[in-house]
Amino acid sequence: MSVRENILNAIATNQPTLVPLPVLNRTAVISYEDRYAQFKSVLESIGGKTELILNIEIVIEKIRSDKANDTFIIDTISAESIDTADTIALSAFELEKVERAYIKGTVAVAENGAVWVYESQMKNRLLPFICQHLVLVIDKNDIVATMHDAYDKINVGSEGFGAFIAGPSKTADIEQSLVIGAHGARSTTVYVVE
Amino acid sequence: MKISHAALAEKFIADEPRTDWHDDTLWFVREKRDKAAHGLPEWEQLREWGSQIKDHTLSNLSNYLKEFEEKAKANGIIVHWAGDGDEHNKIIHTIIQKHKIQKIVKSKSMLTEECHLNDYLQEKGIEVVDTDLGERIVQFRKEAPSHIVLPAIHLKREDVSETFHEHLQTEKGNNDPQYLTEAARQHLRDKFVQSELAITGVNFAVAETGGFVVCTNEGNADMGAHTAAVHIACMGFEKIIPKAEHLAVFLRLLARSATGQPITTYSSHFHKPRPGQEMHLVIVDNGRSKQLGREDFRNSLKCIRCAACFNTCPVYRRSGGHSYQTAVAGPIGSILSPNLDMKANADLPFASTLCGSCTNVCPVKINIHEQLWKWRQVIVAEGYADSTKTIGMKTMAYLFSKPSLYRFAGKMGRRMMKAFPFMTNNKFNVWYKQREMPKPPKESFREWYLKNGKINRK
Ligand code: SF4
Numbered sequence: 084m085s086v087r088e089n090i091l092n093a094i095a096t097n098q099p100t101l102v103p104l105p106v107l108n109r110t111a112v113i114s115y116e117d118r119y120a121q122f123k124s125v126l127e128s129i130g131g132k133t134e135l136i137l138n139i140e141i142v143i144e145k146i147r148s149d150k151a152n153d154t155f156i157i158d159t160i161s162a163e164s165i166d167t168a169d170t171i172a173l174s175a176f177e178l179e180k181v182e183r184a185y186i187k188g189t190v191a192v193a194e195n196g197a198v199w200v201y202e203s204q205m206k207n208r209l210l211p212f213i214c215q216h217l218v219l220v221i222d223k224n225d226i227v228a229t230m231h232d233a234y235d236k237i238n239v240g241s242e243g244f245g246a247f248i249a250g251p252s253k254t255a256d257i258e259q260s261l262v263i264g265a266h267g268a269r270s271t272t273v274y275v276v277e
Numbered sequence: 278m279k280i281s282h283a284a285l286a287e288k289f290i291a292d293e294p295r296t297d298w299h300d301d302t303l304w305f306v307r308e309k310r311d312k313a314a315h316g317l318p319e320w321e322q323l324r325e326w327g328s329q330i331k332d333h334t335l336s337n338l339s340n341y342l343k344e345f346e347e348k349a350k351a352n353g354i355i356v357h358w359a360g361d362g363d364e365h366n367k368i369i370h371t372i373i374q375k376h377k378i379q380k381i382v383k384s385k386s387m388l389t390e391e392c393h394l395n396d397y398l399q400e401k402g403i404e405v406v407d408t409d410l411g412e413r414i415v416q417f418r419k420e421a422p423s424h425i426v427l428p429a430i431h432l433k434r435e436d437v438s439e440t441f442h443e444h445l446q447t448e449k450g451n452n453d454p455q456y457l458t459e460a461a462r463q464h465l466r467d468k469f470v471q472s473e474l475a476i477t478g479v480n481f482a483v484a485e486t487g488g489f490v491v492c493t494n495e496g497n498a499d500m501g502a503h504t505a506a507v508h509i510a511c512m513g514f515e516k517i518i519p520k521a522e523h524l525a526v527f528l529r530l531l532a533r534s535a536t537g538q539p540i541t542t543y544s545s546h547f548h549k550p551r552p553g554q555e556m557h558l559v560i561v562d563n564g565r566s567k568q569l570g571r572e573d574f575r576n577s578l579k580c581i582r583c584a585a586c587f588n589t590c591p592v593y594r595r596s597g598g599h600s601y602q603t604a605v606a607g608p609i610g611s612i613l614s615p616n617l618d619m620k621a622n623a624d625l626p627f628a629s630t631l632c633g634s635c636t637n638v639c640p641v642k643i644n645i646h647e648q649l650w651k652w653r654q655v656i657v658a659e660g661y662a663d664s665t666k667t668i669g670m671k672t673m674a675y676l677f678s679k680p681s682l683y684r685f686a687g688k689m690g691r692r693m694m695k696a697f698p699f700m701t702n703n704k705f706n707v708w709y710k711q712r713e714m715p716k717p718p719k720e721s722f723r724e725w726y727l728k729n730g731k732i733n734r735k
Contacts, residue, residue: 085358090514091339091343093566093569093570094566094569095339097567097570097575098335098337098339098569101333101336101337102336104330105326105330107326107522111322113318113319125539129538129542175504176470179466192540195539197540202551209499209503212543213469229525229529230525230528230529231525231526234521239483239486239546239548240348240352240486240548242548243352243549243550244546244547245545246543246544246545246546247528249542249543249544251542252496252543253495254410255536256414256427256428256429257414257432257457257458258433258437258454259302259306260434264458265462265495265496266408266462266466266495267496267500267542268496
């Protein structure tokens, strides 16, 4: 018998009698009157920044000005953006120098400040983690109350990779004092488009 | 023979200010957990769901594992099975050899600690760089992590500063956490961009979709996994959950229970290797199927490794993680470890006051303190307890079964403590070490209750 069969047989022999899955009746789950306000306050409490903007033009303007200043950015949002294929092909050595990455998110979660980003939105899996500063853009209508609602809206298995990102990377491994900017982005700004 | 938990704890508490600091810091984390939990009116409902989903999963585990494997393979993930730690290590070594890999980074995985992967590879001349900041610190110091979520919680900033001065040439005496973290960031970014192989743990594996989720605050798992040409994720088979929607329940519980955060910074969902990448998944038993068969202890396999039970435990907080000498310390470690080696870990279920605080905070409602109590009986019955405990337990069991004798013994005890205090306050009584014995009460609770209970009830 193979190791696999040994393990599966031992489990089948030792597992208890079947008990049912619970029905997740969400009537008691928290909801928020103003989901944007909740999202903003949680995200800021975990070190992120939020800004409500009237339209995407404001982000595009920032991208243009970054480019004009010769800041090394990767823009996966605007139509003027660099070729997707180029971004996919960038190595860790190159991406390590990215100052700012602009990425569109699918869903934002009011209860915890997280934004879901699909691989197709980040173009390169490494990008939102390795960039020095991360800018995420979401539509105000895409802010949901809780993680339950978020999983209703996404299909995690539909792409090879995806992540909830909540604020900048951080650590408290030295004497429990919080330091922002561990290995990932040093800052995370979320632009919420009205 | 292993040094006992009690002996190591005694060493730990010899430094009183440090013990107090350790105690207070972990209690502070526990308080943050409380605040986060109380922020959700449905918290108890969430715990109940978490518990029931895990109960269900354990009761249908073989099917879920098969479903998961099939889906994962269809996603292009190479799935391996390991019966024990040694097989797990060999599988990883074989992959390393096949690709002639030199540069390896590893994010936090308690399973690889449990299997002693780093030591195994080191013996073969292969170096693994731990990339979680806390783990890197203890790796430099050639120590084991002392906590599953906060690996370097036993250290002060001066210790880290000294370690980094030695290994990363940071300024001597600069104890600023910001400065020290920045030094580690630069050092480890260098390791990430060069890495050829990334090893990660797994927080949850989803049967329905054949993918797995890894949670970090630092981003170190992602930095490695998305850079290296080969990614190996390692999981104990109990990490399985049935559906993606269940992730909502567990991600809501995990970080709030662990550190009081609403969610970890990164919750990364891996389903397929990126183009050109090789993705492996090692599913490990290492005693878990045996634990599944122990009716009294099987639900220890529901654990999601949040460490809330550590932070709340009065014994853990005052003895430190190293006193347990196991990959998973604390209350849950004291249930898992005797399953792996009952003799070596026979003292661990006794390293508890049975106060039940662990059970109260556990996000998946494991009856931790009851299992500790049950392990004590098993260990005594199997003859692994040391003689003072065996005699103590047997005497207690006898007394508890004879109420009138128990009352008489209690009365005698109270009189003896009053008349001859040195009989308890001496160095042969382990309860007297580092403690003052309390004054004996005049009467027992029962005596008091018989006199006062009825009056007060009126
Ligand atoms: S036993 Fe419960 S409280 Fe302890 S680490 Fe596991 S899930 Fe957390």
